[in-house]
Amino acid sequence: MKKRIFSTLLTLCVLLAFSTGAQEKKRVITGTIAAQNGEKLAGASLLEKGTGNAAKSDSAGNYKISVSDANGTLIVSYVGYKTTEISIGGRSEIEILMDIISSSVQEVVVVGYGTQQRKDITGSIASISAATIKNQPAVSVDQLIQGRAAGVDVSQASGAPGGRLNIRIRGASSLNAGNEPLFVIDDVPVYNNSKDPSGTSYGTFTPTNALASLNPNDIESIQVLKDASATAIYGSRGSNGVIIITTKRGSGNKMTVDYNGYYGVQTVANKLDLMDGQQHAEYLNDWARTRNLPAPFADPAAIGKGTDWQDELFRSAAIQNHQVSLSSAKGNLKYFVSGNYFNQDGIVINSNLKRYSFRVNADARLSEKVKFSQSLSFSRTINKSVPTSGAGSGNVRSVGEKIYATSPTVPVFDENGEYVDYWYNAAKAESPVASLMTIKNKLQGDNFLGNVSLEYKPLENLTFKSLLGVNLINRNNQEYYPKATTYIGGLLNGLGMIGERKVTNVLNENTVRYTKVFREKHNLEVLGGFSWQKEQDFSTTTEPSGFADDRLGVNSIGSATGSTIINSSANEWAMASFLGRVNYQYNDKYLLTASFRADGSSKFGAANKWGYFPSVAAGYRLSEEPFMKDLKFLSDLKIRGSYGLTGNQEIGSYQSLATLTTSNTYIFDNKLVPAARHTRLANGELKWEKTAQWDIGLDLAFFDNRLRLTADYYKKDTRDLLFTVDLPAYSGYSSALYNTGGLQNKGFEANIGGDIFTGDFTWTADLNFARNKAEVTSLGRATSTTLFVGYPPGNYLGYVYEGVFHNQAEIDAQTAQTNVKPGDARYRDVNQDGFLNADDRIVMGNSLPEFIYGFNSSFGYKNFSLTVFLQGAAGADRVENTGLTDPSDSGNKSVKLQDRWSDKNTQSNIPRAGYSNVLTSTYQLMSASYLKVRNVQLSYTFPSSLLPKLAGSSVYVSGQNLLTSTDYIGYDPDGGGDYPTATTLMFGVNLKF
Known part of the structure; x- marks a missing residue:
């Protein structure tokens, strides 16, 4: 009798253990599958690793899958996204976020009025x-x-x-x-x-x-x-x-x-690589001489570097x-x-x-x-x-124009601590610093x-x-x-x-x-x-x-x-x-x-x-x-x-109307x-x-x-x-x-x-x-x-610029340009008709x-x-x-003009100071x-x-x-x-x- 009772109890325990195991194998996991940006992914695939248990997410990204092992692993995949392995860890509800494969042809691309996968794009x-x-x-x-x-x-x-x-x-x-x-x-x-x-x-x-x-x-x-x-x-x-x-x-x-x-x-x-005070003073002296005017600066070297207006502005x-x-x-x-x-x-x-x-x-x-x-x-x-853009009249100058237009020979302040707003031969002058600050x-x-x-x-x-x-x-x-x-x-x-x-x-x-x-x-x-x-x-x-x-x-x-x-x-x-x-x-x-x-x-x-x-x-x-x-x-x-x-x-609007x-x-x-x-x-x-x-x-x-x-x-x-x-x-x-x-x-x-x-x-x-x-x-x-x-x-x-007239002999040897002097610009007579006019432009x-x-x-x-x-x-x-050709203005110039034509530099191909034939x-x-x-x-x-x-x-x-x-x-x-x-x-x- 005792043996029969023991045998029955043993059988019941085995059946109970089997039943419990069977229930664990049928554990249901639910949740949603989404991209990192929160977009729900419909049709994503889920597979319990090492088994045939599988499922797919619905149109709202929701899923439900039965798994055999409560501590097993889910493999989640979706086209265009990195396949992800998720440990179940005894959980019954798991929210899954997936990373897009940004470099893949499966990448999702926004097009007009919708999206497409990169692999399906037919346009550029x-x-x-x-x-x-x-x-x-x-x-x-x-x-x-x-x-x-x-x-x-x-x-x-x-x-x-x-x-x-x-x-x-x-x-x-x-x-x-x-x-x-x-x-x-x-x-x-x-x-x-x-x-x-x-x-x-x-x-x-x-x-x-x-x-x-x-x-x-x-x-x-x-x-x-x-x-x-x-x-x-x-x-x-x-x-x-x-x-x-x-x-x-x-x-x-x-x-x-x-x-x-x-x-x-x-x-x-x-x-900008512009002239300093001494260099510009020497340039203005040259410019004045071309117009038979007295030199404005007796000692350019005394000016030194002068004012760097770029540093000031x-x-x-x-x-x-x-x-x-x-x-x-x-x-x-x-x-x-x-x-x-x-x-x-x-x-x-x-x-x-x-x-x-x-x-x-x-x-x-x-x-x-x-x-x-x-x-x-x-x-x-x-x-x-x-x-940032000057008017055609020059009455209002942009930042860049102020820098070019102002001579480095001028200090920011005068001896009374007031802004200097005028300098040699300046037209429409103003202090760049004072004007911008006010x-x-x-x-x-x-x-x-x-x-x-x-x-x-x-x-x-x-x-x-x-x-x-x-x-x-x-x-x-x-x-x-x-x-x-x-x-x-x-x-x-x-x-x-x-x-x-x-x-x-x-x-x-x-x-x-x-x-x-x-x-x-x-x-x-x-x-x-x-x-x-x-x-x-x-x-x-x-x-x-x-x-x-x-x-x-x-x-x-x-x-x-x-x-x-x-x-x-x-x-x-x-x-x-x-x-x-x-x-x-x-x-x-x-x-x-x-x-x-x-x-x-x-x-x-x-x-x-x-x-x-x-x-x-x-x-x-x-x-x-x-x-x-x-x-x-x-x-x-x-x-x-x-x-x-x-x-x-x-x-x-209204361009078609009178x-x-x-x-x-x-x-x-x-x-x-x-x-x-x-x-x-x-x-x-x-x-x-x-x-x-x-x-x-x-x-x-x-x-x-x-x-x-x-x-x-x-x-x-x-x-x-x-x-x-x-x-x-x-x-x-x-x-x-x-x-x-x-x-x-x-x-x-x-x-x-x-x-x-x-x-x-x-x-x-x-x-x-x-x-x-x-x-x-x-x-x-x-x-x-x-x-x-x-x-x-x-x-x-x-x-077409061909340098300068280096001497009077070069001027006399041509007829296309008149009223020019040594150091003036020389341009090509493209059609070779003996005249320089608009027909020679290219x-x-x-x-x-x-x-x-x-x-x-x-x-x-x-x-x-x-x-x-x-x-x-x-x-x-x-x-x-600007900075290369502005002979009638007292504004600053590029340092390239340091090598300009002069009586002491007659082989230069950069025009002289104040040359008149600017084109x-x-x-x-x-x-x-x-x-x-x-x-x-x-x-x-x-x-x-x-x-x-x-x-x-x-x-x-x-x-x-x-x-x-x-x-x-x-x-x-x-x-x-x-x-x-x-x-x-x-x-x-x-x-x-």
């Missing part, structure tokens, strides 16, 4: 990730693009804080309309033209960068759309390329707090940035909230830019079928500026940019989306030029200006998207939609003069006794659009994209309000062919081609009566500039994507160019705007990148190169003195570079990383007149080719073992614009105008909580 698109531009002290996003995308030429229009940059994608597509690309910021199209009110009528104001209101630290990715297949979905605004900017969104399964801050010091990157300037952000993607709500403070002192005295910005990006899944999203940002910029020029801008959208997914493959976007801009500009310290202020007894501008841009887009996979090999996506956008723009300026007291300035314009100029303007435009796109993929091998957009714009003539912009592209992934599978070293090989039409509407002016008068009954007259003919036929572009591209990847190559050859033909055509006088009009002429751009671009070393020591390198050739193919009815058929735009027209150079390039190299060892970024351009020319020629032409060390950065990331609560935090030191190799004698061959660019050294920290 360059990507710039947040990691690439991290910790760069940039005021605006366009500074971050320079040198990082093949075929994108970025030049500095001004080095001032908030100064504009010029961006050309595959060359300029227009000669008279806008050439800037279209920016799409979180689905809202923005054209980068300045929305600032104008300055005084004396040319005192240089427009700032409209993109300076966008905080670069908020950016997640930048996509540059270059060919017609990629840009035609934006139709009438796609000819100049499209840059899509996506800001950061919520990520992580808990709230994280990030602090990003840096502090740096800026100094002028390059000083430039300074070491601080730059700092502080940002705090909160981010989370837990549950059905994900959000990214950031606040930013940016403060940059300019390297020129009395210049500064401050920016305060705030952003809230949120995504809420209201149900399985409904999703709400918003991207809202507000920024305030306060720009304290100095003139000019009041303050531009304040408020910018609200954002959108809200609602997605409805009634079926698994069907999504409806409606979006409302707004861009609200409010600008206020105040300027005052004191009568005591500025030439223009003294001339007008004080000059002031108050300007205001308000811009309201509203966008509504409605799209429907259908996706379907047929028989596992046919992948189809169809997009259709309707878009409507309207902008209203109002500005007003008041320009008084004749102030009783400089101290009050524009705070008391009612006290101004001089003339007051009052202007106002209002304009608006609207656009309605229909768009559609089809993406088809067969067997992951054959790719087809076709798109169409119809745009109706108020800017064009009654007969041509609508424009139609189709495109088609195809791709063939040879690497998916069976005969290529044996090439283990080959990861991807794709050939693609595209063709399409895009347009350009950036011509301003205009009137009321500034005229006529005599009626012996009295002057206000009159109105036509100033422009109506042109109901005015239409879009259209650009037809074809592109052939190749995408290659080797050794598991460790080596990557992308190459494109393209050709763009723009027709129906918008030209102002001269009209015969008997018509009663001087000119009218017509569609006429053509322009062509063609070129080659390539990008090669590689993960050369991996492991503890890493080395990643990326090189891009682009060559573009532009040519005017037709002028049609237009005439021009600088544009020539068969030549590119941007020409320099001038004479196209002597061009401002466009022949090719541009960029090289980025990143080294890493454990927690240390070093990044070096180089950027350059070759083949461009510049004409540098634009190859004498002033110089190469603007350059190579720059744009950025060097050393950083250290703290490991979790050292700072457990701050894992992933880092510190870094960085140098910007450290070195420029060039033969150009101006401030910067890359531009910068009359406000030089800066070299910046800085220290920064990223803290993660």
Whole structure:
């Protein structure tokens, strides 16, 4: 009996143990799978390691998997993301975050109105990730693009804080309309033209960068759309390329707090090599002798070095940035909230830019079928500026002009401690220091940019989306030029200006998207939609003069006794659009994209309000062919081609309409009566500039994507160019705007990148190169003195400089030039007719570079990383007149003129002091080719073992614009105008909580 009871109990224990084990093997794990940015990943695969237990995530990223071992391991994989192994550790709920394979052909790329995997792209698109531009002290996003995308030429229009940059994608597509690309910021199209009110009528104001209101630290990715297949979905605004900017969104399964801050010091990157006090005194003595005037300086050596006005006007300037952000993607709500403070002192005295910005990006899944999203940002910029482009009259001089125009023989202060504001033979003189320090020029801008959208997914493959976007801009500009310290202020007894501008841009887009996979090999996506956008723009300026007291300035314009100029303007435009796109993929091998957009714009003539912009592209992934599978070293090989039409509407409003002016008068009954007259003919036929572009591209990847190559050859033909055509006088009009002429751009671009070393020591390198050739193919009815058929735009027209006349015998031996003396410039009689005139001018150079390039190299060892970024351009020319040819002015000169012709230096080929026959020629032409060390950065990331609560935090030191190799004698061959660019050294920290 006892044996039977024992046997029964033993059997029950065995069964119970077996049952318990069986229950453990059936343990269920649930959770969600998402990318690091919080985006839920549908269709991700899960596998319990060492078993056949598997599952996939649903459309919301949720998963449920039964596992055999509560302490086993899950293997999670998803196309375009790193395969991840997760230890179960007895948990029943696990949130899984996956890292994107940024260098892989599987990378997800943002395209117009959607996303695609890199391997499925048929157009030409360059990507710039947040990691690439991290910790760069940039005021605006366009500074971050320079040198990082093949075929994108970025030049500095001004080095001032908030100064504009010029961006050309595959060359300029227009000669008279806008050439800037279209920016799409979180689905809202923005054209980068300045929305600032104008300055005084004396040319005192240089427009700032409209993109300076966008905080670069908020950016997640930048996509540059270059060919017609990629840009035609934006139709009438796609000819100049499209840059899509996506800001950061919520990520992580808990709230994280990030602090990003840096502090740096800026100094002028390059000083001009100008004469010192003694050298300039000797030059002015020579100059006076040529005019039979007494020498102004009895003892030039006594002056010594004199005043270095560059040292007086430039300074070491601080730059700092502080940002705090909160981010989370837990549950059905994900959000990214950031606040930013940016403060940059300019390297020129009395210049500064401050920016305060705030952003809230949120995504809420209201149900399985409904999703709400918003991207809202507000920024305030306060720009304290100095003139950076002089007026034509020279009554207001820019910073660069002040430096050239002021003699180093003059001290800053006189013996009474007062600013010196006059020197030998000076015209329109003023103290550069006093004028810049007392000019009041303050531009304040408020910018609200954002959108809200609602997605409805009634079926698994069907999504409806409606979006409302707004861009609200409010600008206020105040300027005052004191009568005591500025030439223009003294001339007008004080000059002031108050300007205001308000811009309201509203966008509504409605799209429907259908996706379907047929028989596992046919992948189809169809997009259709309707878009409507309207902008209203109002500005007003008041320009008084004749102030009783400089101290009050524009705070008391009612006290101004001089003339007051009052202007106002209002304009608006609207656009309605229909768009559609089809993406088809067969067997992951054959790719087809076709798109169409119809745009109706108020800017064009009654007969041509609508424009139609189709495109088609195809791709063939040879690497998916069976005969290529044996090439283990080959990861991807794709050939693609595209063709399409895009347009350009950036011509301003009302250009197709007749205009009137009321500034005229006529005599009626012996009295002057206000009159109105036509100033422009109506042109109901005015239409879009259209650009037809074809592109052939190749995408290659080797050794598991460790080596990557992308190459494109393209050709763009723009027709129906918008030209102002001269009209015969008997018509009663001087000119009218017509569609006429053509322009062509063609070129080659390539990008090669590689993960050369991996492991503890890493080395990643990326090189891009682009060559573009532009040519005017037709002028049609237009005439021009600088544009020539068969030549590119941007020409320099001038004479061929052949040195100087060294003696009277050389003058007597020729007849082309008369009234010249030894030491005067000698120019070539090109047509050999015995006369020197306009017919002897040639196209002597061009401002466009022949090719541009960029090289980025990143080294890493454990927690240390070093990044070096180089950027350059070759083949461009510049004409540098100032400092080389200004014989009637007392301003300073380049040290090159130390070797000028004189009675003691008759073999020199540099003209004498005060030579009279100054012509634009190859004498002033110089190469603007350059190579720059744009950025060097050393950083250290703290490991979790050292700072457990701050894992992933880092510190870094960085140098910007450290070195420029060039033969150009101006401030910067890359531009910068009359406000030089800066070299910046800085220290920064990223803290993660």
